[in-house]
Every structure is written in structure tokens, then in C-alpha cells.
Amino acid sequence: MKIQENAVVGLTYELKVSKIEDEIESAPFSVEIRDEEDPFYFLFGQSGLPEKFEELLAGNAEGEDFAFDISVEDAYGALDDELVISLPSDQFSGERGFSPEMLEEGNFLPLMDENGYSMQAKILKNMGDSLLLDFNHPLVGFDLHFEGKIIEVREATKEELEHGHVHGEHGEHE
Template sequence: MKIQNNSVVGLTYELKVSKTEDEIESAPFSVEVRDEEDPFYFLFGQSGLPEKFEELLAGQKQGEEFSFTLTVEEAYGEADDELILNLPKSQFSGEQGFNKEMLEEGNFLPLMDENGYPMQAKILKDLGEELLLDFNHPLVGFDLHFDGKVIEVREATKEELDHGHVHGEHGEHD
């Protein structure tokens, strides 16, 4: 089966990122490896991943290897200053499941948006009573270099399509 809309796709890959500043590109450095022990599964066409990522995988079959780069514009774009906010520390209390160690600069806070979807914010600075948080995607401003292999392609079940995500061993358990 070829990768197409509404198929479940399993990948192994190494993701490297690079940044271009003043027309000089940094050497790509590895930020994530998904191997046979921890493959990445997603519902093609409903993944929320960059459109170009899915476009470059479309039509591939199980066992095929891939290697491509997404530019900043094709990936997550540039940082949006409007997504950097000061929020009161009181919103991140023990009652909400946060602890002091979680609120240290540089950490990513696991959060939920108003619709209950998981998101994260990076703590840029502890301002005493407030935290300066960056809600931009962690990969904004980077070119993304993928090298990997398609390890599975199958039809999504009706339940997976209804819920919009993969179920079972490599997905969410509902």
C-alpha cells in the first residue's frame, strides 16, 4: 500500500536541524532519532505536521527510504513575537500538577489549549511573580533535515479516522 490520505504511517528517522543567520548556514545537528524501538506513527492527512513533510512522503511504500530537507518556510516558519507571553506563576501551582523543578528557565511546560489539545511552552525567564513563556513551536526558525525509512503503511480504521489519530500499540489508547 502506498502512503495516501487516511493511511496510518510508521516511520523511523533521524531529524537534524540547521539555521541560517547572516547568509551562513550552521552545520545540521541531530535533535531526534526515532528507531525501531520507538517508531513515529501518524495519520496521513490529519497529522498536523508541515504540509510539505506529508507531500514528500506521499506515494511511498513500506520499506522505502527517504531523505529530504524542509526549509524554514516549509516547516514551522519564523518565530512569532505575539506567542511570547508573561503569565502569572500562580497559574502553574501544585494543584494544577506543576512542581517547582518544572518551572525552571529552559524547561518546556506540558499544557493544554482551550480545546483540550496538548501543547507546550518554553520558559524563557523567571520574572519573580511571572514567567516569560514562548508558545512558538520548538522548531521555528530551523531547516529540518530528515533521513529515514517507511516501516509500515496501512489503512486507518474507522475509529482512527473518527478520532483523528492512530490507536493501538503505536498510537493513543482510548
């Protein structure tokens, strides 16, 4: 079976990223490896990854290797300054489940929006009475370089299509 809409896809891959600054591209460096011990499974059309990722995998079959690049524009885009905000430090108290170690610069805070959806923010600066937080995706501003192998392609079950995610050994359980 080839990768197509509503197929369940299992992959192993290494993701490397690079960035262009002052017209000089950095050497790609590895940020994620999904191997046979921890493969990435998703419902094609609903991976949550940039659209270009799925577009470049479409039509491939189980057992095939892949390697492709996704530019900043087709990945997570450029930094959005409006997603860098300052919030009062008292919103991140111990009573709310935050420890002092969590509030160190460079850490990612696990947060929820007003609708209960998980999100994260990187602490850019702890200014004592406030935190400067970056809500941009961690890979914003980077070109993505994927290299991997398609380890499984199968038809999604009716339940997987209804729920919008993979069930079973490599997905969520009902």
C-alpha cells in the same frame, strides 16, 4: 501499497535541524530519533506535522528509504513575537501542580488552553513575580532534515478514519 490519503504509515527516522543566522547556516544537529523500538505511526493526512512532510512522503512504499529537507517557511515558520508573553508567577503555584524545578529557565511547561487542549511553553526568563514564556513551536525558525525508512503502509480501518488516529500496537487504543 503506496502512501496516500487515509493510509496508516509507520516510519523510522532521524530529524536534524539547522538555522541560518547572519547568512551563515549552522551545522545540522539531531533533535529526534524514531527507531525500530519506537517508530512513528500516523494516519496520512492527519500527522500533525508540516504539510510538506506528508507531501514529500506521498507515493512512497513500504521498505523505501527517504531523505529530504523542509525549509523554515514550509516547516514551522519564523518566530512570532506575539507568542512570547509574560504571565504572573502565581499562576504556576504548587496548588496548580507546578514545582519550583519546573519553573527554571529553558524548561518547557506542560499547559492546557481554555478548551482543554495540551500545549507547552518554554520559560525564557523567570523574573520572580512573572515568567516570560515562549508559546512558539520548539522548532520554529529551523530548517528540518529528515532521513529514514518507511516500515509499514496499510489501509486505515474504518474506526481509525472515524477517530482520526492510528489504533492498535503503534497507536492509541480504543
